[in-house]
Amino acid sequence: MRRCRTSGCRQGAREGRTLMKNVLRNRFLLACTILAALGALLAPPWLAWREADRHAYATQADLALRYARQVGHRADEMVRQSLGGIRQLAQSRDAPCASGQLALMRRIDLTSTYIQTIGHVRDGVIRCSSQGNTPMPLGNHILRASDGLKVYSHVPVEGDTTTRMMAIERDGYVALLHTDLPLDASSAIPGMSLAALHLERRPDEPLSMSTGFVDRAWLKRLGNRREVTFTDGRYLVAVTRSPLFPSAGVAALPLADLPAHRHVVALRLVPAGVVAGIAMAAALLLLARKQTSLATALRKGLRDNEFFMLYQPVVALQSGQCVGAEALLRWRRSTGELIGPDVFIPLAEQTGTITALTARVLELVEHDTRHFLAAHPAFHVAVNVSTTDLESDPIVELFDAMLARGGIVAANLVVEITERGILDIEAARTVIGALRARGIKVAIDDFGTGYAGLSYLESLHVDALKIDRSFIEAIGTTAPTNQVVSHIIAMASAMRLVMVAEGVETPAQADYLRTWKVEYAQGWLYGQPQPFEAVAALATSGATLAPRFAGAAATS
Numbered sequence: 001m002r003r004c005r006t007s008g009c010r011q012g013a014r015e016g017r018t019l020m021k022n023v024l025r026n027r028f029l030l031a032c033t034i035l036a037a038l039g040a041l042l043a044p045p046w047l048a049w050r051e052a053d054r055h056a057y058a059t060q061a062d063l064a065l066r067y068a069r070q071v072g073h074r075a076d077e078m079v080r081q082s083l084g085g086i087r088q089l090a091q092s093r094d095a096p097c098a099s100g101q102l103a104l105m106r107r108i109d110l111t112s113t114y115i116q117t118i119g120h121v122r123d124g125v126i127r128c129s130s131q132g133n134t135p136m137p138l139g140n141h142i143l144r145a146s147d148g149l150k151v152y153s154h155v156p157v158e159g160d161t162t163t164r165m166m167a168i169e170r171d172g173y174v175a176l177l178h179t180d181l182p183l184d185a186s187s188a189i190p191g192m193s194l195a196a197l198h199l200e201r202r203p204d205e206p207l208s209m210s211t212g213f214v215d216r217a218w219l220k221r222l223g224n225r226r227e228v229t230f231t232d233g234r235y236l237v238a239v240t241r242s243p244l245f246p247s248a249g250v251a252a253l254p255l256a257d258l259p260a261h262r263h264v265v266a267l268r269l270v271p272a273g274v275v276a277g278i279a280m281a282a283a284l285l286l287l288a289r290k291q292t293s294l295a296t297a298l299r300k301g302l303r304d305n306e307f308f309m310l311y312q313p314v315v316a317l318q319s320g321q322c323v324g325a326e327a328l329l330r331w332r333r334s335t336g337e338l339i340g341p342d343v344f345i346p347l348a349e350q351t352g353t354i355t356a357l358t359a360r361v362l363e364l365v366e367h368d369t370r371h372f373l374a375a376h377p378a379f380h381v382a383v384n385v386s387t388t389d390l391e392s393d394p395i396v397e398l399f400d401a402m403l404a405r406g407g408i409v410a411a412n413l414v415v416e417i418t419e420r421g422i423l424d425i426e427a428a429r430t431v432i433g434a435l436r437a438r439g440i441k442v443a444i445d446d447f448g449t450g451y452a453g454l455s456y457l458e459s460l461h462v463d464a465l466k467i468d469r470s471f472i473e474a475i476g477t478t479a480p481t482n483q484v485v486s487h488i489i490a491m492a493s494a495m496r497l498v499m500v501a502e503g504v505e506t507p508a509q510a511d512y513l514r515t516w517k518v519e520y521a522q523g524w525l526y527g528q529p530q531p532f533e534a535v536a537a538l539a540t541s542g543a544t545l546a547p548r549f550a551g552a553a554a555t556s
């Protein structure tokens with residue numbers, strides 16, 4: 001491979017590399033934009049579909065819970081009324097089956113909503129009841145509790161071979177109940193199963209009251225909870241524990257119903273999601289287009305010389321003399337619109353135009369200041385460079401080319417770098433070292449707004465530190481940062497760094513900084529960014545120009 005020996009050849013190679021990099025970066029950005037737009041387009045409908053799914057499940061689970069609670073409540077009420085009636089009969093002073101007791105039985109039967117018949121029982125046969133004195137065998141009980149309570153599930157009804165009743169017996173009395181009563185809600189939903197189950201029974205025993213498919217294993221899912229919903233096979237199941245008895249209400253809805261419910265909700269949500277998706281994708285593409293067109297405009301602006309510099313005076317705080325200026329870039333588009341560096345510098349960094357922009361800044365600074373600097377060698381001009389510039393060699397070459405042209409000497413220049421965003425600290429250290437080796441001062445800009453600690457600052461080997469405007473603003477106020485400035489000053493003094501306060505707006509702030517021996521200041525108190533001729537006039541109007549910033553290099 002042939003090596004470049006001339007600066008023109010090196011410049012050409014560099015431009016080729018930059019072009020290649022830009023092409024790759026633009027392709028990558030385009031791919032990212034398309035992916036992001038696709039994501040923005042699809043995400044809302046997908047979220048709407050998921051929400052419809054969640055909503056359908058929640059609605060059905062809620063419905064199942066309501067049925068389970070209803071069944072449980074009815075079963076509780078049935079047992080409560082039965083035990084209440086039995087207690088009344090057991091406490092009555094009349095003998096079993098005496099006329100007084102028969103009248104009481106009829107009264108209980110009439111006033112109860114669940115009891116079909118209530119009567120006196122002996123040896124498993126109803127001897128007399130609210131229905132008369134016909135003996136009625138109860139059959140085998142399915143449950144016997146420790147307190148003597150017995151439950152029968154298949155009591156035959158006289159004259160009706162199809163119906164079976166349930167019975168609760170205690171203290172010689174029995175209440176006959178219709179097993180279907182707690183379950184009569186089932187008609188509402190086809191395929192729904194309902195049950196009221198005793199929680200303490202063995203799993204192989206028949207169910208107490210149930211309709212449809214019911215799995216006793218569902219009760220285990222209740223654990224110690226009051227109620228639970230879950231899916232099992234083809235069902236969405238709800239189980240609720242009775243607050244009165246060791247029993248549970250169960251309701252199971254067919255899962256096959258869920259898609260229909262989901263579709264109803266989806267029909268409402270998904271179109272809104274699609275509209276939101278289209279709007280978001282369109283907004284994203286518009287933004288990307290605006291950024292792309294701004295990036296194109298930026299390159300065109302560079303070609304058409306739409307950039308110019310303004311300079312903000314820097315004063316020596318003790319003397320009040322203007323001893324330098326910070327060069328601040330401005331972009332006036334062909335439309336007349338003025339765009340601030342806060343907008344176009346990040347854009348230039350993202351689109352790979354920053355090196356060309358920094359080169360233009362140096363050209364403009366050289367053009368604006370070289371005659372004045374030749375006559376005023378102690379005056380300094382501070383130039384901002386981006387963190388991206390710091391991570392590559394061209395910046396040093398740009399300064400070399402500028403110095404080689406004459407007019408401006410290294411001692412006139414201060415390079416401002418910001419502590420935020422330096423990713424390749426080694427590369428930045430090399431560039432800073434190279435600039436300082438040429439006699440150019442390097443200052444850390446906006447100090448305190450990043451994460452740089454003392455050791456980080458020490459490792460960068462800079463000459464000056466610019467205290468960020470936010471800390472100057474806090475001087476003399478009750479803001480939590482009002483103490484920070486004194487710490488920054490103490491630290492910079494200990495490291496023998498020259499200090500420049502940014503954004504000084506009031507005489508009180510200037511007094512404070514002067515008392516703390518801060519050397520330099522800039523801000524609206526002394527002057528806003530302005531054309532260089534105005535700054536030059538300000539500098540030459542004073543008796544002397546303070547040489548301290550330039551002289552400070554010796555301390556570092």
Ligand SMILES: Nc1nc2c(ncn2[C@@H]2O[C@@H]3COP(=O)(O)O[C@H]4[C@@H](O)[C@H](n5cnc6c(=O)[nH]c(N)nc65)O[C@@H]4COP(=O)(O)O[C@H]3[C@H]2O)c(=O)[nH]1
Pocket residue numbers: 312327328329340341342345361384385386416418445446469502503504505522523524525529
């Ligand atoms: N409220 C208030 N503001 C004050 C006061 N004194 C100065 N300022 C503003 O504070 C900013 C100081 O510049 P910076 O910290 O270097 O911050 C600069 C610098 O980081 C960047 N920048 C400007 N020019 C260039 C450039 O040529 N190259 C690069 N890479 N960055 C630049 O853009 C930033 C913003 O620059 P500007 O918009 O010109 O804003 C300037 C200036 O107009 C004051 O007393 N009160």
